[in-house]
Amino acid sequence: MSIDxxxxxxxxxxxxxxxxxxxFVRPIKQNDDLMIRDLLAHVSKEDLRLRFFDSIKEFSPQFIAGLIDIGGLHVTALVAIDEASSxxxxxxxLxxxxxxxxxxxxxxxxxxIKGKGLGWDLMQLMIEHAKSEGLSRIDGQILQENSIMLKMCRELGFEVKTDLEDRGVCNVALMLEDY
Structure with missing residues (x-):
């Protein structure tokens, strides 16, 4: 695999x-596994459930690898790192x-660190990246109870609709040509 x-x-x-x-924000690297493990250790059980739609009790090496190994796929992952503490x-x-x-x-x-603006900045950077790649739309799924994420998506211009098959989930979509 060649790296650009x-x-x-x-x-x-x-x-x-x-x-x-x-x-400091940069693309994810293959050797970020320990940093990802540390990040996950600082995410509450409730926030993990809101993100992964399930309770997660342990993070196997395969689970961590799945979050990092994006080679060969149409996936971009950007990580945010505290410049003082690394x-x-x-x-x-995406x-x-x-x-x-x-x-x-x-x-x-x-x-x-929720509520300090980092999520907003990362979402805007992801939108910028999607536009640069020529994508016309960004989608996501958010649990209905995740009111903070739904509010942020609305503020960013995403259309929010309740999933017809699972009323506990909202489908969000942002048309990039309108952005």
């Missing part, structure tokens, strides 16, 4: 959150369909 380092550099960003907190604070993934017309996003943040 120019693409890595294109998606590296230094962010400064409202309180002056400095964050701790991973969050990840946003899984493009085979035709590269639409993509499904997922995001995970440490529970102790």
């Amino acid at each position: 380092r120019s693409a890595d550099l294109q998606w590296q960003r230094h962010l400064v959150l409202g309180d002056g907190w400095r964050i 701790e991973m604070l969050g990840v946003v993934w 899984h493009a369909d085979a035709l590269r017309k639409s993509g499904e996003y997922a995001i995970l943040l440490r529970s102790d």
